Amino acid sequence: MPNSNIRVRFAPSPTGPLHIGGVRTALYNYLFAKKTGGTFILRIEDTDQGRYVAGAEDYILKSLKWLGLDPEEGPRIGGEYGPYRQSERKEMYGKYAMQLIENGKAYYAFDTPEELDAKRKEEAAKGNHNFRYDNVTRNEMKNSLTLSDTEVEQLTTNGNKFVIRLKIPVNEAVTFTDLVREEVTFQTNELDDKVLLKADGMPTYHLANIVDDHLMKITHVIRGEEWLPSTGHHILLYRAFGWEGSMPQFAHLPLILKPFGNGKLSKRDGAKFNMPVFPLAWKADSEKDSFLGFREFGFLPEAAINFLAFLGWNPGTEQEMFSLEELCETFSIEKISKSGARFDYDKAKWYNQQYVHATDAATLAKMTRPLVDVKEYEVSDEFLLSYCDLMKDRVVLLNDFLSEGNYFFEGVREYDDKNISKRWNPEIRRSFEALSELINGTADFNANSLETAIKNFINGNNLKMGQIFPLLRIALAGTMKGPDVFRMIELLGKTETVARLKKAMDYFDKI
Numbered sequence: 455m456p457n458s459n460i461r462v463r464f465a466p467s468p469t470g471p472l473h474i475g476g477v478r479t480a481l482y483n484y485l486f487a488k489k490t491g492g493t494f495i496l497r498i499e500d501t502d503q504g505r506y507v508a509g510a511e512d513y514i515l516k517s518l519k520w521l522g523l524d525p526e527e528g529p530r531i532g533g534e535y536g537p538y539r540q541s542e543r544k545e546m547y548g549k550y551a552m553q554l555i556e557n558g559k560a561y562y563a564f565d566t567p568e569e570l571d572a573k574r575k576e577e578a579a580k581g582n583h584n585f586r587y588d589n590v591t592r593n594e595m596k597n598s599l600t601l602s603d604t605e606v607e608q609l610t611t612n613g614n615k616f617v618i619r620l621k622i623p624v625n626e627a628v629t630f631t632d633l634v635r636e637e638v639t640f641q642t643n644e645l646d647d648k649v650l651l652k653a654d655g656m657p658t659y660h661l662a663n664i665v666d667d668h669l670m671k672i673t674h675v676i677r678g679e680e681w682l683p684s685t686g687h688h689i690l691l692y693r694a695f696g697w698e699g700s701m702p703q704f705a706h707l708p709l710i711l712k713p714f715g716n717g718k719l720s721k722r723d724g725a726k727f728n729m730p731v732f733p734l735a736w737k738a739d740s741e742k743d744s745f746l747g748f749r750e751f752g753f754l755p756e757a758a759i760n761f762l763a764f765l766g767w768n769p770g771t772e773q774e775m776f777s778l779e780e781l782c783e784t785f786s787i788e789k790i791s792k793s794g795a796r797f798d799y800d801k802a803k804w805y806n807q808q809y810v811h812a813t814d815a816a817t818l819a820k821m822t823r824p825l826v827d828v829k830e831y832e833v834s835d836e837f838l839l840s841y842c843d844l845m846k847d848r849v850v851l852l853n854d855f856l857s858e859g860n861y862f863f864e865g866v867r868e869y870d871d872k873n874i875s876k877r878w879n880p881e882i883r884r885s886f887e888a889l890s891e892l893i894n895g896t897a898d899f900n901a902n903s904l905e906t907a908i909k910n911f912i913n914g915n916n917l918k919m920g921q922i923f924p925l926l927r928i929a930l931a932g933t934m935k936g937p938d939v940f941r942m943i944e945l946l947g948k949t950e951t952v953a954r955l956k957k958a959m960d961y962f963d964k965i
């Protein structure tokens with residue numbers, strides 16, 4: 455139950471997969487709600503039918519779920535202020551647009567797309583390439599401000615098509631205090647008379663967004679910087695409705711910038727730098743529009759959250775590791791930065807590595823299981839658990855669990871020939887045969903007793919560690935890299951170790 459009146463919403467449009475910037479917006483809204491004892495709401499802004507993409511809403515819900523950002527109100531959840539999908543609220547918006555017509559804050563416009571186009575061309579011919587329907591040009595257009603009452607009456611009945619536009623006042627300054635950007639001023643002469651209700655009776659983003667924020671009693675609008683230019687219109691809308699007294703406060707989040715160079719992070723950067731810029735995989739009709747997300751790259755949701763939290767915010771201390779719960783306690787809007795946040799993928803991986811290290815092997819094994827199953831490796835839960843425990847210090851992304859130790863599952867596919875030929879000789883072969891027997895005879899088959907037995911064997915036979923261990927590793931793993939060799943033997947088990955030694959010796963002889 456909320457214990458404050460603070461209500462925030464994440465209001466994505468289902469026009470495609472939710473990019474990482476959208477996820478950060480959701481996260482900051484969530485954190486602010488939790489920090490203040492308020493309510494986090496999900497609202498789907500799907501009034502633009504032309505841009506609707508099937509599967510996008512599902513994607514949004516799944517992404518929030520994966521990250522643990524559960525809304526308290528929203529589609530499929532319900533709540534007192536529903537429905538939470540704008541397409542299901544479409545009947546209401548017309549009434550609000552009419553309210554503005556009646557109080558003179560909006561007007562009907564009858565210009566057809568062709569007429570608007572002709573006007574645009576006419577202006578361009580005069581050298582004005584930025585035609586705008588605004589508080590000057592509206593006086594030259596076909597609307598209820600320029601036509602007689604009788605004409606307007608005719609044009610708004612009998613199924614004639616029209617739009618409703620916001621009547622931007624002349625020569626005013628609109629000032630508000632953004633919680634991130636501080637004081638921001640818009641000159642009304644710079645603003646266009648935005649369409650509020652379209653010819654098909656559907657509201658535009660601006661109308662639906664303001665009406666819903668009002669009806670849903672939203673107290674704080676936390677959203678990306680790209681919406682800052684619209685805020686002048688939004689404030690004028692609140693004024694036009696007479697809702698200024700309950701207008702939410704605004705906080706515009708800084709841009710997320712490309713890892714290198716200038717400009718904001720784009721979908722293309724994902725492919726270019728082989729990194730995820732979306733939370734989950736997206737399967738489109740064409741290969742080139744499909745991609746993998748943070749989850750499929752092998753990120754833990756906790757790491758993705760921690761990384762995203764720091765993209766534009768920091769607590770002002772040295773602490774970098776924050777669980778979602780800690781973030782809920784520590785987050786504050788005042789510490790959001792004004793300047794853009796660089797998307798540093800190495801930092802994202804660093805976070806993941808920290809979380810993998812801090813996660814217990816049983817949990818890691820559960821997460822690794824689907825990856826193992828996709829490869830059709832047949833391994834027991836017990837094996838996977840010990841494996842994750844052995845390998846977790848060598849892993850950055852969850853997928854590394856497979857690539858770093860694939861020889862555990864597949865056997866050795868390729869040996870490090872160069873290092874074999876330098877070291878292998880008949881004398882060493884005899885030692886290896888004896889070593890194999892020793893391993894085969896070890897009753898207490900665990901890393902500790904194996905270590906003692908093998909080291910005693912090496913010392914007792916006047917051998918050097920460097921003569922045995924590199925080759926032993928190559929025999930078991932194909933490479934000299936890898937985790938602790940005694941734990942490796944314990945995990946492979948006696949039969950498999952002895953079999954690998956035999957196979958390796960035969961191969962080594964031929965090099």
Ligand code: GLU
Pocket residue numbers: 465466467499659663676677678681
């Ligand atoms: N539907 C808008 C979007 O897709 C919402 C912007 C806002 O939060 O006001 O981002």
